[in-house]
Amino acid sequence: MSYERPNIQRMHGYTPGEQPADASVVKLNTNENPYPPTDAVMAALQAIEPDMLRRYPPPLATPFREVAAAVHDLHVEELIATNAGDELLRLAITTFVEPGRAIGTLDPCYSLYPVLAAVHDSPVHAVPLNDDWSIPTPTDVAEQLNDAGVQLTFVVNPHAPSGLLTRAETLTALAEELDGVLLIDEAYVDFVTPELKYDAIEIVKALDNVLLLRTLSKGYSLAGLRFGYGIGDPGLIEPMLTKTKDSYNVDAVAQRLAIAALLSRDDARKSWDAVRDERARVITALMDLGLTCVPSQTNFVLATHPDAATLYAALKQRSIFVRYFDADRLRDKLRITIGTPDQNDALLGAMGELL
Ligand SMILES: *Cc1c(COP(=O)(O)O)cnc(C)c1O
Numbered sequence: 001m002s003y004e005r006p007n008i009q010r011m012h013g014y015t016p017g018e019q020p021a022d023a024s025v026v027k028l029n030t031n032e033n034p035y036p037p038t039d040a041v042m043a044a045l046q047a048i049e050p051d052m053l054r055r056y057p058p059p060l061a062t063p064f065r066e067v068a069a070a071v072h073d074l075h076v077e078e079l080i081a082t083n084a085g086d087e088l089l090r091l092a093i094t095t096f097v098e099p100g101r102a103i104g105t106l107d108p109c110y111s112l113y114p115v116l117a118a119v120h121d122s123p124v125h126a127v128p129l130n131d132d133w134s135i136p137t138p139t140d141v142a143e144q145l146n147d148a149g150v151q152l153t154f155v156v157n158p159h160a161p162s163g164l165l166t167r168a169e170t171l172t173a174l175a176e177e178l179d180g181v182l183l184i185d186e187a188y189v190d191f192v193t194p195e196l197k198y199d200a201i202e203i204v205k206a207l208d209n210v211l212l213l214r215t216l217s218k219g220y221s222l223a224g225l226r227f228g229y230g231i232g233d234p235g236l237i238e239p240m241l242t243k244t245k246d247s248y249n250v251d252a253v254a255q256r257l258a259i260a261a262l263l264s265r266d267d268a269r270k271s272w273d274a275v276r277d278e279r280a281r282v283i284t285a286l287m288d289l290g291l292t293c294v295p296s297q298t299n300f301v302l303a304t305h306p307d308a309a310t311l312y313a314a315l316k317q318r319s320i321f322v323r324y325f326d327a328d329r330l331r332d333k334l335r336i337t338i339g340t341p342d343q344n345d346a347l348l349g350a351m352g353e354l355l
Helices: 007-009 041-047 050-054 062-072 084-098 112-119 136-147 168-176 201-206 233-246 254-265 263-287 308-317 341-354
Strands: 077-081 103-106 122-126 152-156 181-185 210-215 229-230 301-305 333-337
Touching: 007 112, 050 254, 050 263, 062 077, 062 254, 077 084, 077 233, 084 112, 084 152, 084 181, 084 210, 084 229, 084 233, 084 341, 103 112, 112 122, 122 136, 136 168, 152 168, 168 201, 168 308, 201 229, 210 308, 229 233, 254 263, 263 301, 263 341, 308 333, 308 341
Parallel strands: 103 122, 103 152, 152 181, 181 210
Antiparallel strands: 077 229, 210 229, 301 333
């Protein structure tokens, strides 16, 4: 006898990247920042007092939201703090999609989106990306999604798993044409080259149907903390903040450390610069070895090789973990997280021997 709802019975859960217990593994498979959290974050952790744990945390994380508002030049009402980025995705679905109505994605995308849609018993309407991973003409995409009755569309920018950055103008054009909400998942935005002047907050200021996802997991080296936030028009934020989120969705320790993280972003930025430098080096070296690489604006690179599956297994045997997706359009590719210079040297050395 199963007590699950039929859609839960039918669906498959999210498959997380492997987290080996062995610390000697060169772990380039889950896009963690290879550098430690800032000193300010670690000091804030040391300073946690018993009373902070005894009492309930600020329910709306208002102290954090005030700091984030100052950092991004926004109003507190345009911000919600969440139990990492993943909770914002779930909240957006719960709040903006009637069960059974479709959710839009651009394919391929973050593999959690279809899982969350299945939990909600919503079909996914996936528009394929172009061969070079760019977004097809916004008017065409919007027309398809609107025709499918989509109320919420997820776009990840810069894109995962390719690393490609879409210009803010393209996303504006898409949002303007969509009947529903556009959630721009900016999990990797901290690694975008500053000279490109990419800024999606301008879209939020101009349009009332755009929600940005930010997370401290990647840029701030805090994947273990589980803290993220959403940026959007108060009309989108308010129902999530006051109705659909858990009453105390972000814990007191996470709130305190998240404030320290944002206030020490100049320190975190050094890790973004280091990752960008290494990203350029790794891409050049992989291309020299004969792999094709997408020009990445993230902390990972998608590299193509006909024997990707074999390479993946051979690297793993040498305790170098990268990510392989047994999925259409990705079977001849490896997604490789940019590590420290030593980790990258280990990867490139092994690849050189294997090829
Ligand atoms: C990492 C990631 C997230 C959010 O991760 P959290 O750890 O839950 O903040 C969201 N989208 C994409 C594409 C990611 O890679």
